[in-house]
Amino acid sequence: MKSIDLRSDTVSWPTIAMREAMARAEVGDDVWGDDPTVIQLQEKAAGLVGMEAALFVPSGTMANLAAILAHCGRGDELILGNQSHTFRYEAGGIAALAGVNPHTLPNQPDGTMVVADIEAAVRPDDPHFPRSRAIFLENTHNICGGVAIPPAYFSSVRQLASRHGLVVHLDGARVFNAAAALDCRVTEITQYVDSVSFCLSKGLCAPAGSLLCGSFDFYRRARRARKALGGGMRQAGILAAAGIVALEQMVERLVEDHANAKTLATGLAEIPGVEIDPAAVQTNLVFFALSKSVPVEPEVLVERLDREFNVKIGRRGGQHFRAVTHYWITSRTVETALEAFRAVLQPLQ
Numbered sequence: 001m002k003s004i005d006l007r008s009d010t011v012s013w014p015t016i017a018m019r020e021a022m023a024r025a026e027v028g029d030d031v032w033g034d035d036p037t038v039i040q041l042q043e044k045a046a047g048l049v050g051m052e053a054a055l056f057v058p059s060g061t062m063a064n065l066a067a068i069l070a071h072c073g074r075g076d077e078l079i080l081g082n083q084s085h086t087f088r089y090e091a092g093g094i095a096a097l098a099g100v101n102p103h104t105l106p107n108q109p110d111g112t113m114v115v116a117d118i119e120a121a122v123r124p125d126d127p128h129f130p131r132s133r134a135i136f137l138e139n140t141h142n143i144c145g146g147v148a149i150p151p152a153y154f155s156s157v158r159q160l161a162s163r164h165g166l167v168v169h170l171d172g173a174r175v176f177n178a179a180a181a182l183d184c185r186v187t188e189i190t191q192y193v194d195s196v197s198f199c200l201s202k203g204l205c206a207p208a209g210s211l212l213c214g215s216f217d218f219y220r221r222a223r224r225a226r227k228a229l230g231g232g233m234r235q236a237g238i239l240a241a242a243g244i245v246a247l248e249q250m251v252e253r254l255v256e257d258h259a260n261a262k263t264l265a266t267g268l269a270e271i272p273g274v275e276i277d278p279a280a281v282q283t284n285l286v287f288f289a290l291s292k293s294v295p296v297e298p299e300v301l302v303e304r305l306d307r308e309f310n311v312k313i314g315r316r317g318g319q320h321f322r323a324v325t326h327y328w329i330t331s332r333t334v335e336t337a338l339e340a341f342r343a344v345l346q347p348l349q
C-alpha cells in the first residue's frame with residue numbers, strides 16, 4: 001500500500017501526463033541554449049509571471065542564490081525575513097557563496113516584514129556600512145504557516161525600494177498557491193518585483209526544477225551565475241517537459257489542495273489534544289501542535305502514524321508538526337489520515 005505522505009508537497013510524484021511528455025520531449029544541449037523544450041518552458045513561465053525572461057534551474061535554492069548573485073556584489077547587504085526560507089534553509093549560501101551580508105528583520109505572523117522596519121534597515125551612504133542592495137520577500141510564506149501575502153503589501157515594498165534604489169526579489173516557491181488563495185492573477189503580485197523564483201517540484205508535481213524570472217538583462221546575469229554554480233544542465237528538456245505540463249495542468253487545481261488542507265485542519269481541531277486554528281490555514285500547509293497534556297511523545301506520534309497507518313507527517317521541533325496536501329492527497333486520503341490521528345490520539349484521552 002502506498003503511504004499517505006503529508007511531509008511536504010515536494011514528495012509529490014510526477015503525473016502520468018508528465019511521464020508521457022518526458023518520454024516524448026524534444027531535447028538539445030541547454031548549456032548552449034539549444035534545447036527547444038527548455039526554451040518553451042522558459043517562455044511560458046516568463047509569460048505567466050509577466051516578466052521578459054525566465055531561466056530553468058535545478059532547484060528553488062539555486063534560483064534564490066542565482067538571483068542574489070545576479071542582483072548583488074560581494075559585501076552588499078540583503079534585507080530578508082528572519083523566518084525566510086533563504087535565511088533558514090539554504091545552507092548559508094548567500095553568505096558563503098555570494099559574499100552577501102544578510103540583514104534580517106522579524107517576520108510578522110502574516111509573513112510580512114513591517115515596511116517601516118525595512119525603511120529603517122536601509123543603510124545611509126557611508127563607508128562604514130555595507131551597501132543596501134536588495135529586499136527578499138516570500139509568498140506564500142512557508143514558516144509563517146503557508147500564508148498568502150496580498151498584492152498591496154508588494155506595492156508598498158516596491159515604492160520603498162524604488163525610493164532607495166533597491167531591487168526586490170520574490171522567493172515565490174509557492175507563489176501560485178498564494179495567487180490561488182488570494183483569488184488573484186499571479187501577475188498582480190509579481191508586477192511589483194524585479195525578479196521572482198518559483199518551484200515546479202512542489203504543489204505543481206514536476207520531478208525537479210524551478211524558474212527564475214526577470215528582465216532580459218537579469219536573465220543574462222542569472223544564466224552566468226547558474227553556470228558558475230554548476231546548474232547548467234544538458235538535455236534538460238526531459239525535465240522541462242514535465243514543467244510545461246505542470247504549468248498547463250497543475251496551477252488551476254491548487255485550490256483543491258487548499259480545500260483538502262482546510263478539511264484536514266478542521267478534522268484535526270476536533271481531536272482533543274491537537275492545537276490548531278483551522279481559520280489560519282490559507283493554503284496547503286497545515287501546522288499544528290500537540291498539547292503537553294497528551295501522554296504521547298511527539299516522535300511516538302510520528303512513528304505510530306507511519307508504522308501502523310502508513311501516514312507520514314513532518315516534525316517541526318518540540319510539540320510542533322506540519323502536514324502538507326498535494327495532488328496525490330485526495331479528500332478520501334484526508335479522511336483516512338484523520339482516522340489514523342483519531343486512532344492514535346483518542347484512546348489516550
Ligand SMILES: *Cc1c(COP(=O)(O)O)cnc(C)c1O
Binds near residue numbers: 138
Ligand atoms: C522549498 C522552498 C525553497 C527551495 O526549493 P528547493 O527546490 O527545495 O531548493 C525556497 N523557498 C521556499 C519558500 C520554499 O518553500
